[in-house]
Amino acid sequence: MPRSGAEARRRLQQAALELYRERGFDQTTTAEIAARAGLNERTYFRHFADKREVLFDGQAELRDTLVHEVATAPEGRPLELLLHAFLKAKHILEGNRDFSEPRCAVIAATPALRERELAKAAALTEAVAGALRQRGVPERLAGLAAQAGWAAFQRAADEWINDPAQTLDAYLRRAFDDLGALSAAASQGSDGV
Amino acid sequence: MPRSGAEARRRLQQAALELYRERGFDQTTTAEIAARAGLNERTYFRHFADKREVLFDGQAELRDTLVHEVATAPEGRPLELLLHAFLKAKHILEGNRDFSEPRCAVIAATPALRERELAKAAALTEAVAGALRQRGVPERLAGLAAQAGWAAFQRAADEWINDPAQTLDAYLRRAFDDLGALSAAASQGSDGV
Numbered sequence: 001m002p003r004s005g006a007e008a009r010r011r012l013q014q015a016a017l018e019l020y021r022e023r024g025f026d027q028t029t030t031a032e033i034a035a036r037a038g039l040n041e042r043t044y045f046r047h048f049a050d051k052r053e054v055l056f057d058g059q060a061e062l063r064d065t066l067v068h069e070v071a072t073a074p075e076g077r078p079l080e081l082l083l084h085a086f087l088k089a090k091h092i093l094e095g096n097r098d099f100s101e102p103r104c105a106v107i108a109a110t111p112a113l114r115e116r117e118l119a120k121a122a123a124l125t126e127a128v129a130g131a132l133r134q135r136g137v138p139e140r141l142a143g144l145a146a147q148a149g150w151a152a153f154q155r156a157a158d159e160w161i162n163d164p165a166q167t168l169d170a171y172l173r174r175a176f177d178d179l180g181a182l183s184a185a186a187s188q189g190s191d192g193v
Numbered sequence: 194m195p196r197s198g199a200e201a202r203r204r205l206q207q208a209a210l211e212l213y214r215e216r217g218f219d220q221t222t223t224a225e226i227a228a229r230a231g232l233n234e235r236t237y238f239r240h241f242a243d244k245r246e247v248l249f250d251g252q253a254e255l256r257d258t259l260v261h262e263v264a265t266a267p268e269g270r271p272l273e274l275l276l277h278a279f280l281k282a283k284h285i286l287e288g289n290r291d292f293s294e295p296r297c298a299v300i301a302a303t304p305a306l307r308e309r310e311l312a313k314a315a316a317l318t319e320a321v322a323g324a325l326r327q328r329g330v331p332e333r334l335a336g337l338a339a340q341a342g343w344a345a346f347q348r349a350a351d352e353w354i355n356d357p358a359q360t361l362d363a364y365l366r367r368a369f370d371d372l373g374a375l376s377a378a379a380s381q382g383s384d385g386v
Binding site: 077078079111114115116118119121122140141143144145147148151152155175178179181182 | 344371375
């Protein structure tokens, strides 16, 4: 048996990912995941509520970190608070680098996992919008900022997973720069695309 | 029997919405929806693939309209192309005003419907990003613009559903102005929230 809960969780995630890739999500049972990890099914359900949750273990930590970092960031505009928070949270992705690429591929190929991912992202952006409001960002801007910031973060994470030649830090800064350029351009009027 | 497919679809949607509100989504069957609409279950499945699709009938039209309007919009910056397209598509929401409020309430209260809504939104923003790329918007900006624009559209639609004192047109313009202000600020540096 693994010595710690954290180790059990990691083994279950690794086993699930392997089985989802080998057989597909629908053809895999929680009992098989537990067996591959050298654990029993009861242990599986002590750690994860269902067959989908096992691939989203880092989400709660990411959400809590972002909310905390928005709350404690230096003064700044909404997207600056968000960039600060994402830079502080990037170690969560960096610590799971090997896991990230196959995980993304399995989620993209599995509608049930894709839906769970989208639901997690929606809950996370709502939590981040709440943290922005707590910092005094107007209600009307907080939700838009959180969603735009999340889109930038996702783009940066995808780029980094596909091409680790640059750091996640660099991809994040560039994605937030793009977000600024995008809308700054929109408010300057049209001069061609 | 209804005279047209469109009428059958509308009756099925109305019946589903009533039953989901009265009993809850999980406690309702497609046979019951068809019966409430005065139709049989076979007709239900001729129009909708499952119990969730019945509440997302306008999504394909919205996506196709947005893609067409982005493709044919006057020259403009990415967010201008998007505002143009959303203004051209707003009649789809306006034609379903009475349906919108209860529909939103049922979706918000039902995780399975919320997941389907998020999946539809993701597919729609990917299609819109593709249309932006076709217009020459750089790859790196197209996805961000589509997601930020969709967030602005959703905010405007929510505001309009909750308070029809202003037009959807006005809410859309204000949400896109907010998006512009938000990101323009991001590129000007910090001077407080």
